[in-house]
Amino acid sequence: MKFSLNKVRLMIDSLIDQLPWLVSKRLRQIFPVKQGYYHVLRESPLIILIPEDFNDDIDLWSIFFDALAGVEVVFVCLIRGALESGGEVGFDNTLKDFKQQQLTYPEHRLIYLANNQEQLDGLTKRSLPAIFFNQNAIIDERLFTYMPEIQKKYSAIYNALMAPYKRHYLTYDIKDLALITAVKNSSGEKLLAETKESLRGASWLNFPNNDVQVDNYQNIPQKDLATHLNLARAGLCLSKLEGAMFASIEYLLCGLPIVSTYSSGGRDIFFEEDYVVLVDDNSAAVKVGLDMILDRDISGEFIRARTIEKINQHRYYLVKLIQDECTAKGQTVSEQELYDSIFPSQIYSLKKFYSILKYS
Numbered sequence: 203m204k205f206s207l208n209k210v211r212l213m214i215d216s217l218i219d220q221l222p223w224l225v226s227k228r229l230r231q232i233f234p235v236k237q238g239y240y241h242v243l244r245e246s247p248l249i250i251l252i253p254e255d256f257n258d259d260i261d262l263w264s265i266f267f268d269a270l271a272g273v274e275v276v277f278v279c280l281i282r283g284a285l286e287s288g289g290e291v292g293f294d295n296t297l298k299d300f301k302q303q304q305l306t307y308p309e310h311r312l313i314y315l316a317n318n319q320e321q322l323d324g325l326t327k328r329s330l331p332a333i334f335f336n337q338n339a340i341i342d343e344r345l346f347t348y349m350p351e352i353q354k355k356y357s358a359i360y361n362a363l364m365a366p367y368k369r370h371y372l373t374y375d376i377k378d379l380a381l382i383t384a385v386k387n388s389s390g391e392k393l394l395a396e397t398k399e400s401l402r403g404a405s406w407l408n409f410p411n412n413d414v415q416v417d418n419y420q421n422i423p424q425k426d427l428a429t430h431l432n433l434a435r436a437g438l439c440l441s442k443l444e445g446a447m448f449a450s451i452e453y454l455l456c457g458l459p460i461v462s463t464y465s466s467g468g469r470d471i472f473f474e475e476d477y478v479v480l481v482d483d484n485s486a487a488v489k490v491g492l493d494m495i496l497d498r499d500i501s502g503e504f505i506r507a508r509t510i511e512k513i514n515q516h517r518y519y520l521v522k523l524i525q526d527e528c529t530a531k532g533q534t535v536s537e538q539e540l541y542d543s544i545f546p547s548q549i550y551s552l553k554k555f556y557s558i559l560k561y562s
Contacts, residue, residue, distance in 0.1 A: 208265045208269065209271075209562070212236070212269055213559065215235050215554065218230065219235070219554075235554050236265050238254070238256075238266055238552070239253050241253070241549045243524060243544055244540075244543075245561070247530075248270075248273065248274065248561055249524055250275060250276070251278050251279075252277055253340060265555055267310065269555065269558050270561060272309055273309060273561060273562055275561075276310075276313060276527055277313070280340075281337070282337070284445065285321050285324065286324060293325065296330065297330060313333065314332040315337065315520070316334050318336070335523075336446050336516050338448065338450065338472055339516035339517050340550060341451050341455070343513065344546055345424060346427070347428055348457030350502065352429065352433060354434065356434040357435055357492065358373070358434055358437070358438050359379075359438065359458075360373055360379070360382070361427075362381075362383060363383065364390040364393050366393065369483075370393075371397070372484070372488050373404070373438065373440070374401065379401065379405065380405045380430075380434055381404050381406050382407050382430060383406070408421070431452060431456040432457070432458075436460065437461075438492075439453075439462035439463070442463060442466070443467060445468065445469075446468040446471070447467065448550075450462070450469040451509070454506065461492050461495055463482070464482075464483075472513070474508065477504075477505045521537050522537065524540050525537055
């Protein structure tokens, strides 16, 4: 086990959490615990999923990687953004980050999970290890389900961060609109005020009594999100450049058809023409698309079942990668055994970095 200052920090974090609660609480105000999104897919060989772009905060993630310095690890890394939209520059930057990572941690191997064929082509062109696996396949389908007993209240729902790229203004022509959002910063607060004024007829589900004030905001727990989604007849996806957009797969698993603008990033991988309408970037087109999809009156059970079929296809891409890694280490394990050990689970959950020390 190689020691470093970062490892010592994580050991201290672990010890703090074992102290009496009042002492631990006080110390945490001074020394906040380091956390991140990661999931151990297999312990031997050690394969860890990182479902975020760790290079966006390498100072944070270097603590995690230092904890495993000297340990052979395969990191499979999701791509959260529309990497292909940046042209050659985005892929070249990824190559630069990859080389730096390999130089700093030679025992670690990175394998990228491309959300679509364009991302896969850009990565493999630079000899970066990658497979085609869309991030939306890691969702826990038990959390999002079709609820036919719930009476529909809204024509459409848009679950989206309050940010310019989400383009809330494209919902302007929709009646009986429901919105779920999150406000992350002061620019989001300003945009919230502007959007509230332009969408006066919308129902803001995060704000009790539809009182859209930042101080009145309430987060919707994930366990309750499906109930809110099932109140609507369709879901909206209105960004142009984004990652695979978790909200899109949540809609589909809840049996909602979708109206989506054309986009980069990979959310369309789980779309089918029967229950998804693609429209141009204007509010009138979004309204026409919504009318079209609602007229089809597609079974929510069908949408969910077909989506799970497509999710399973992608999951086996990842399972095959893990199986190959096991085979290379002389282990024999079936695809089904691997699948059952990984899915379904709440993979995308925040974890304390010191918990990874058990593998160091």
